Amino acid sequence: MIERIWSGRSRLYLLLLPASWLYGLISNGIRLSYQLGWRKVWRASLPVVVVGNLTAGGNGKTPVVIWLVEALQRQGVRVGVVSRGYGGKAAQYPLLLNPQTTTAEAGDEPVLIYQRTHAPVAVSPRRSDAVKALQAAGNIDLIVTDDGLQHYALARDFEIVVIDGVRRFGNGWWLPAGPMRERAARLNRVDAVIVNGGTPCANEIAMQLQPGDAINLKTGAAKPLAAFDQVVAMAGIGHPPRFFTTLKQQGITPLKELSFADHQAYSEAELRALTSAGQVLMMTEKDAVKCRAFAADNWWYLPVDAGLSAAPAAELLNRIKTLCH
Structure with missing residues (x-):
């Protein structure tokens, strides 16, 4: 039912619009409070790249994080990953993952990223604490955050948005009447847009999930x-x-x-x-x-891997690498 509502195939979304307007008011207010300096933004001593999305539901974000980390590693960049660790409950935070860390402690996505990339991964509901833990451990050139586009308490140097190229933005409304965490105009302020499947628009990087x-x-x-x-x-x-x-x-x-x-x-x-x-x-x-x-x-x-168009992917990596200098 929720897919029908969010896709625009059902007009039941009209009943949820008051809640969506409230969601939009609150989310815009939070973003504005950081922009105006009413709330403090914490900046890491290392470059921070955010990989996130504008909509709820799977867009292929985690495969993009894995692709990005592995691609940078092949070019000699030492990458650390931070995550909120949704679905996990650790005894204490921040939690630095190791081979014995379970999904019950860290959540499924951080464990998957750690096992696939072997990069240092830290988890904390407050992402700045996870970044501090990675910085303290040393041997890191750059931080990639898995999700966190709307987590404005953490300053970022580069933003990547992943879009489901088939579903795109559905009916375009904020949660819960639609799938949007932020409206589509937010794309005008990000550094790169990766489109998973479907047909990319101008200035979007095409991606396909490739099964092994x-x-x-x-x-x-x-x-x-x-x-x-x-x-x-x-x-x-x-x-x-x-x-x-x-x-x-x-x-x-x-x-x-x-x-x-x-x-x-x-x-x-x-x-x-x-x-x-x-x-x-x-x-x-x-x-x-x-x-x-x-x-x-x-x-x-x-297993699936993110396959990006070669030339745009190379340009994206070069732009990110320059942050380390």
């Missing part, structure tokens, strides 16, 4: 998707249909498509009950980081 081989959660073995049949697909991400569409584009027609809430915690019994004998449970990598500790033999995940 499926990986077994228990053994780490890799296998091409073409080798699978009898697949039950599950996704607990911001926009589960994208995952199911990716599987179909790769020739997999799932027996069942099971959507879960973003950042949802899973139990072993809950997931084991999803498949019968001879069936495979296929999930996203973001789900997999929460399930490895109790994985069954027939559980697999599909």
